[in-house]
Amino acid sequence: MNTVLELEHVTRRFGAVTALDDVSLGVEHGELVGLLGPNGAGKTTLLSLVSGLRKPDSGTVRLFGGDPRSAASRIGLGTTPQETGLPATLTVGEVVDLVGGHYPDPMSRAEVLGRFGMTDLVKRQTGGLSGGQKRRLAVALALVGRPRLVLLDEPTTGLDVEARHILWQALRDYHADGATVVLTSHYLEEVEALAERVVVVGGGRILADDTLQAVIGLVGLRRVLLTLPASSLLDPGALPGAHTAQADDHAGGRRWTVLAEDADTFVRALVGTEEPFADLEVRGASLEEAFLALTERGGAAGADPGATDRSRRDDDVEEALR
Amino acid sequence: MTTTTAPRPVARVRPFWPLALLHARLNFIETVRIPIAVLGNLLFPALALLFFVVPQRAVAEDPLVATAAVTQLGTFAVMSTCLFTFGVGVAEDRALPFDPYLRTLPAGAGPRLAGRVLNGVLWAYLALIPLVLIGALLTEAVLPVGRALAAVVVVPLVAVPFLLLGVAIGYRMSSKAAIAVVQATLFPLAFAGGLFLPPEAFPTWLDAISKALPSRAARDLAVQATTGYEAYAWAVPVLVGWTVLFAVLAALAYRSDEGRRFR
Numbered sequence: 001m002n003t004v005l006e007l008e009h010v011t012r013r014f015g016a017v018t019a020l021d022d023v024s025l026g027v028e029h030g031e032l033v034g035l036l037g038p039n040g041a042g043k044t045t046l047l048s049l050v051s052g053l054r055k056p057d058s059g060t061v062r063l064f065g066g067d068p069r070s071a072a073s074r075i076g077l078g079t080t081p082q083e084t085g086l087p088a089t090l091t092v093g094e095v096v097d098l099v100g101g102h103y104p105d106p107m108s109r110a111e112v113l114g115r116f117g118m119t120d121l122v123k124r125q126t127g128g129l130s131g132g133q134k135r136r137l138a139v140a141l142a143l144v145g146r147p148r149l150v151l152l153d154e155p156t157t158g159l160d161v162e163a164r165h166i167l168w169q170a171l172r173d174y175h176a177d178g179a180t181v182v183l184t185s186h187y188l189e190e191v192e193a194l195a196e197r198v199v200v201v202g203g204g205r206i207l208a209d210d211t212l213q214a215v216i217g218l219v220g221l222r223r224v225l226l227t228l229p230a231s232s233l234l235d236p237g238a239l240p241g242a243h244t245a246q247a248d249d250h251a252g253g254r255r256w257t258v259l260a261e262d263a264d265t266f267v268r269a270l271v272g273t274e275e276p277f278a279d280l281e282v283r284g285a286s287l288e289e290a291f292l293a294l295t296e297r298g299g300a301a302g303a304d305p306g307a308t309d310r311s312r313r314d315d316d317v318e319e320a321l322r
Numbered sequence: 323m324t325t326t327t328a329p330r331p332v333a334r335v336r337p338f339w340p341l342a343l344l345h346a347r348l349n350f351i352e353t354v355r356i357p358i359a360v361l362g363n364l365l366f367p368a369l370a371l372l373f374f375v376v377p378q379r380a381v382a383e384d385p386l387v388a389t390a391a392v393t394q395l396g397t398f399a400v401m402s403t404c405l406f407t408f409g410v411g412v413a414e415d416r417a418l419p420f421d422p423y424l425r426t427l428p429a430g431a432g433p434r435l436a437g438r439v440l441n442g443v444l445w446a447y448l449a450l451i452p453l454v455l456i457g458a459l460l461t462e463a464v465l466p467v468g469r470a471l472a473a474v475v476v477v478p479l480v481a482v483p484f485l486l487l488g489v490a491i492g493y494r495m496s497s498k499a500a501i502a503v504v505q506a507t508l509f510p511l512a513f514a515g516g517l518f519l520p521p522e523a524f525p526t527w528l529d530a531i532s533k534a535l536p537s538r539a540a541r542d543l544a545v546q547a548t549t550g551y552e553a554y555a556w557a558v559p560v561l562v563g564w565t566v567l568f569a570v571l572a573a574l575a576y577r578s579d580e581g582r583r584f585r
Contacts, residue, residue, distance in 0.1 A: 052425070052426060071335045072334070074428040077428070081420050085418045085421075087352055089351070089355035102427040
């Protein structure tokens with residue numbers, strides 16, 4: 001496999017803030033990588049280094065084996081502008097021409113706009129587009145030059161469900177054509193829907209880097225669901241193996257959701273209490289739950305209101321990350 | 323940052339001039355669609371000619387002096403168009419998120435700068451049209467065909483150094499700072515360069531300083547083109563020297579720029 005993108009011991013500071021702290025990361029040809037982290041985690045800084053906008057303070061960034069600051073290295077790279085920044089007086093077709101003119105073998109206006117269902121907008125000035133149309137144009141621009149690597153920063157933030165699914169499908173299609181895709185998101189569903197590999201960033205460091213399933217499994221959390229009668233005094237959160245527990249009133253009793261570090265131990269203990277529980281389910285935790293468990297240990301907990309009310313009792317997440 | 327040799331043949335970036343023309347064309351379209359921005363620059367020199375030169379019959383009725391007066395203001399029109407559209411324009415563009423995006427495309431600073439320069443020179447020509455019309459209709463200024471052609475050639479020579487200075491300012495500063503710096507640069511340079519008052523009216527010391535300035539060198543070369551009145555011997559080296567200096571400043575400013583100064 002060919003290495004498309006490589007960062008070695010990259011550090012980048014902005015004044016007193018260390019945006020990236022000794023980050024090493026490699027992306028191979030054909031991968032679809034989700035870069036996940038809260039705002040301020042360093043995702044955008046990482047992309048700006050890869051796209052040649054900024055220099056690292058120390059360390060090396062290589063794009064297709066070259067320096068991303070040199071134009072020739074960026075021929076195989078496609079990125080998105082923020083939709084708020086499109087030149088308002090230019091038409092959609094003119095913006096496509098402007099971007100396509102920089103690449104050796106660009107898509108035609110018709111091809112790129114067709115992929116994103118925007119053919120009828122070609123004569124419209126970008127200032128007159130709706131937010132969703134601007135967002136689609138912005139992502140379309142990343143593909144105009146038929147890049148081998150596409151970097152997408154929060155590609156579907158602010159889109160409605162339908163527009164989001166159209167965009168996801170366009171990205172899956174382009175990836176299926178053989179391209180490498182790296183996307184950032186703090187939007188968990190997006191990474192779960194698209195990425196094969198997930199890199200979790202927090203506090204300027206890489207907290208986890210593995211397949212989607214492995215990252216979720218990494219923290220070892222399982223979600224155990226059960227219903228107890230209203231009269232039961234049992235607190236499942238206090239049983240061995242449980243991490244946290246929440247309950248909702250449920251027809252004829254209380255429906256508990258327990259996040260368990262060791263689901264087997266927990267279920268054994270639960271059975272041992274001889275409580276008349278019902279409807280037991282054991283599931284893997286969602287990416288969101290894994291993500292919260294990771295970032296609260298990664299120094300980025302402040303950005304995440306959900307992280308503060310979780311009480312970690314041990315260091316197994318931190319150990320799992322080493 | 324180290325650069326390793328590419329492990330496989332890397333496709334070549336697009337050729338320079340087609341890309342520069344593409345940028346120039348779209349820059350021009352963008353400017354034309356908000357014409358009020360340019361009208362201001364076109365109007366000021368024309369109004370100055372109308373109010374300060376035309377009523378002075380001694381100037382307006384002497385073909386040579388009138389032609390020189392129109393040329394001076396023409397030089398000012400070109401200089402102000404360049405400094406404003408580039409100094410302020412670049413700074414404003416840079417604050418938009420589209421600018422860092424363009425910097426991720428596979429092209430260096432060259433084609434974009436060249437595109438801006440082409441667009442600037444075009445607007446510099448357009449800025450001269452009202453002046454030439456007022457000069458021809460309301461004064462005795464004369465411009466035979468040969469001299470008119472010489473003037474056409476001189477415009478880019480005058481425009482390019484100020485345009486590069488504008489670019490250097492635009493890439494160093496925020497748009498608010500750029501407006502102030504452009505004004506603080508434009509008017510002293512214009513006055514000391516003899517663009518409002520002819521240098522013949524200057525005291526000796528000011529004349530000496532004036533001859534070292536790009537605005538004076540540009541003015542004298544422009545006046546030579548339109549009237550045949552010889553520029554001072556150092557005018558060309560002075561203008562070329564400033565052009566080279568401004569080009570270096572513009573390139574350095576572009577290179578050190580990382581977009582907005584905050585994250």
